[in-house]
Amino acid sequence: MDNLFTVMHTSAEEHLEIGGEYDVVVIGGGIAGVAAALSAARSGKSVLIIEKGVMLGGLATMGLITWYLPLCDGYGRKIISGIAEELLYKSIECGYDTLPEEWRGGPAYVEKASSRYLTRFSPSEFVAVLDEMMQQEHIDLIFDTVFTAPVMENGICRAVIVEEKGGRKVYLGKVFIDATGDCDLAYRAGGDTELFDNWCSYWVYNTDLDMMQKALETGHIIDAFDVHQYGDSPMPGNDKGKKMIIKDAKGVTEFVLRGRKYLLDDLRRMGKSNTHCTTTIPAMAQVRTTRRLIGAYTLTTDDLNTHFDDSVGAVSDWRFAGPLYEIPYRCLYTPQLKNILASGRCISATGDTWEVTRVIPPAALTGQACGTAAAMMIEASAAADQVNIKELQEKLSAAGVLIHF
Numbered sequence: 001m002d003n004l005f006t007v008m009h010t011s012a013e014e015h016l017e018i019g020g021e022y023d024v025v026v027i028g029g030g031i032a033g034v035a036a037a038l039s040a041a042r043s044g045k046s047v048l049i050i051e052k053g054v055m056l057g058g059l060a061t062m063g064l065i066t067w068y069l070p071l072c073d074g075y076g077r078k079i080i081s082g083i084a085e086e087l088l089y090k091s092i093e094c095g096y097d098t099l100p101e102e103w104r105g106g107p108a109y110v111e112k113a114s115s116r117y118l119t120r121f122s123p124s125e126f127v128a129v130l131d132e133m134m135q136q137e138h139i140d141l142i143f144d145t146v147f148t149a150p151v152m153e154n155g156i157c158r159a160v161i162v163e164e165k166g167g168r169k170v171y172l173g174k175v176f177i178d179a180t181g182d183c184d185l186a187y188r189a190g191g192d193t194e195l196f197d198n199w200c201s202y203w204v205y206n207t208d209l210d211m212m213q214k215a216l217e218t219g220h221i222i223d224a225f226d227v228h229q230y231g232d233s234p235m236p237g238n239d240k241g242k243k244m245i246i247k248d249a250k251g252v253t254e255f256v257l258r259g260r261k262y263l264l265d266d267l268r269r270m271g272k273s274n275t276h277c278t279t280t281i282p283a284m285a286q287v288r289t290t291r292r293l294i295g296a297y298t299l300t301t302d303d304l305n306t307h308f309d310d311s312v313g314a315v316s317d318w319r320f321a322g323p324l325y326e327i328p329y330r331c332l333y334t335p336q337l338k339n340i341l342a343s344g345r346c347i348s349a350t351g352d353t354w355e356v357t358r359v360i361p362p363a364a365l366t367g368q369a370c371g372t373a374a375a376m377m378i379e380a381s382a383a384a385d386q387v388n389i390k391e392l393q394e395k396l397s398a399a400g401v402l403i404h405f
Helices: 031-042 082-091 123-136 184-188 209-218 249-270 352-357 360-380 389-398
Strands: 004-008 013-027 047-050 140-142 146-153 156-164 167-178 193-195 201-208 226-231 276-280 291-293 311-316 324-328 340-342
Touching (some): 004 167, 013 031, 013 140, 013 360, 031 082, 031 123, 031 167, 082 360, 146 167, 146 184, 167 360, 184 291, 184 340, 201 249, 249 276, 311 389, 324 360, 340 360, 352 360, 360 389
Parallel strands (some): 167 340
Antiparallel strands (some): 156 167, 201 276
C-alpha cells in the first residue's frame, strides 16, 4: 500500500500506483516542455516530462513544422537568445540547415543584415539530439503516456493521473508546467481558459526525380525534397476555408482527416507515378491555436513595443520585420492555480499576438521562464503569483535571455 495514491471521487476511492515523485512535472514534450525541463533541471530540480507521443519536439518534429523561425527583429538585432537560441543550434547539430552565414554563431547585431536569424532543420536528427540532451541533464521521460486529470486540493495540484501501457498511475510533484499546447492541465485543473479556432493547414514532405537530380547537382540534400502545405494558410487576413474549433477527440479527428483528404485529392489529381513520392506525413495534429490560459495578464496587440516591469523576455514577429513584444510573467499563470504554470502556445495571449507567441522561439522562451520560476517557487515555498520578479529576471538574464528589447 506504500506505493499507492488515493484519489477521492464523489462516491468512491481509487487507489493508483505512484509512478514517481518529482520537484517539477512537465506535461508535454514539445519545444516549450523541453525548455521548461532544461531550465528546471539546470536549477537543480528533479524533472519529469510526460509526453503522449514517442518523440520530443511536438509540432517542430512530429508535426513537421521544421522552420526555426527568427530570433531577430528583422533589422539585424538579435532579440531572442537563451535556451531558444541553444535549441536552434541543437536542431541543426546533426542535420542540414539553411542558417545564413551572417548569423552563424549568434552575433548580437548584424550590420545591414540581408536575412533573418532563422533556419530549416531536419526533424529526425533533432529528435535524437533532444533525447541526448534530456539524458545529459538527468531529466526523466515517459513516452506513450496520456495525461488525464490533475489531483487538486484548494487550488494546489498534488499529482497528475495518467494512462499508460501499465494502466492508470499518478505522478506527484511540487510544481506542474502545462506545455500541452492546448492548456489541458490548466483547463482540467479549473483555471480560466479560452477556446479559439484553427485553419486546417496540413504539411507533408515529398520528393520526385527532378528534386533528387537538383540535390545531386547542388550537393545539398535539402534540395531533394519539398515541404508542401495543403489546406488553408494560417497567415492573418486570410479568409479562405472553414476554421475549426478543436476541443475534443472528435475535433482532432476531423482536423487530421480533412488534412489527409487534401493530400489524397492532390495525389489523385497528379495520378499514380513512379517519379513522385510523399515521404513523410505528420505524426500529430498540426493545430496551432486551440485553448489558451486566461492568466493574470493577457497580452494583446495593444502591447506592441511596450515594456513590462515583469517581463521574462522579448520576442519578435516571425512574419514581419520590426514588431516586438515583451512577455509579462503574469501571462504564465493564473492566481486560481497556485503551482501550475503555462508555457508555449497556450500562454495568456490573444488575437494576432497569439500568432506571434505560438511559434518555436517564443515557446522556448516561455518554457525557460516557467522552468526557472518553478525552481524558485519550490525553493521559496511560494505560489506562482508570489515569485520574486527581480530575482527571476536576474536568473533569466544570467542564462542569456534578453529581458527588455
